[in-house]
Amino acid sequence: MFDTARFAAALHNLWPHGDAKIPGLRDAIVAQAPALFDEFAIKTPMAIANMMGEFTVECGGGWEIEENLNYRATALVKQWPKHFTMAQAMAMEHKPQLIANQAYNGRMGNRVGSNDGWDFRGRGPAQTTGRDAYDRLGKLLGVDLVSQPERINTKDLFLRVGVVDFVVICKCLPYAERDDEINETRCLNGGLIGLADRQKSIAQWKHALGVN
Structure with a gap:
């Protein structure tokens, strides 16, 4: 019980x-x-x-x-060495939206050259991340989380x-x-x-x- x-x-x-x-x-x-x-x-x-x-x-x-993406340059290179050169990290440090798109676009269903990395950043109790994960989760819930990803956090x-x-x-x-x-x-x-x-x-x- x-x-x-x-x-x-x-x-x-x-x-x-x-x-x-x-x-x-x-x-x-x-x-x-x-x-x-x-x-x-x-x-x-x-x-x-x-x-x-x-x-x-x-x-x-x-x-x-919501995932905290407010990283300094050295932390970015350490966290995502395959996705940031030091020059990129220096240009993007403490800019969460730019960081999200650089770190996540081109994988997890996120489209290159889009805002998907930011739109589908980690959210919710299990920090769901990526367009594909939001889409799959939304279909299981019967909710359009691709169009309204922020609905996870209601x-x-x-x-x-x-x-x-x-x-x-x-x-x-x-x-x-x-x-x-x-x-x-x-x-x-x-x-x-x-x-x-x-x-x-x-x-x-x-x-x-x-x-x-």
């Missing part, structure tokens, strides 16, 4: 700024969680703790709902976006159920970026939800 009160307490405690960017987000998540988790067979506190722990890191507990869609990404697209649920944080992170993130932070976040969610 899903413990709504315990989940609500955990969310409000672990996402202290969760309503800052999307007013009413935490209450919307709590209201939607029981039906959504049942719909997608997320049945155990362990699975919920792993999924929510991952989301907490990906979106900064609701505070970083309180009515936010949790469903994350659940569909986690369960249907990335197929992370089996790993979450058995607390396999490494393979879960690989399938959601494509690598192990921020693994220590993710493990800490998952541990906090497990504690809050009473998972031993």
Whole structure:
């Protein structure tokens, strides 16, 4: 049986700024969680703790709902060595829109010479990125996210976006159920970026939800 009160307490405690960017987000998540988790067979506190722990890191507990692309030049070259020369990085540092288009266009379905890199930058609880990912996610949700990518970050869609990404697209649920944080992170993130932070976040969610 899903413990709504315990989940609500955990969310409000672990996402202290969760309503800052999307007013009413935490209450919307709590209201939607029981039906959504049942719909997608997320049945155990362990699975919920792993999924929510991952989301907490990906979106900064609701505070970083859009990818921060305000990089300095040296960080750009380190982050995307194949996409930025130092001269390009110097010209684009602290210009997020230019950075997004340089870093992301020509891949992930983003068109060269377009604004796709910026329009389809990371958003939502799982930081969905790229035109193809937005298109696929939108079709699963029955929402046109290509024409309106910002709809990911609305309180009515936010949790469903994350659940569909986690369960249907990335197929992370089996790993979450058995607390396999490494393979879960690989399938959601494509690598192990921020693994220590993710493990800490998952541990906090497990504690809050009473998972031993």
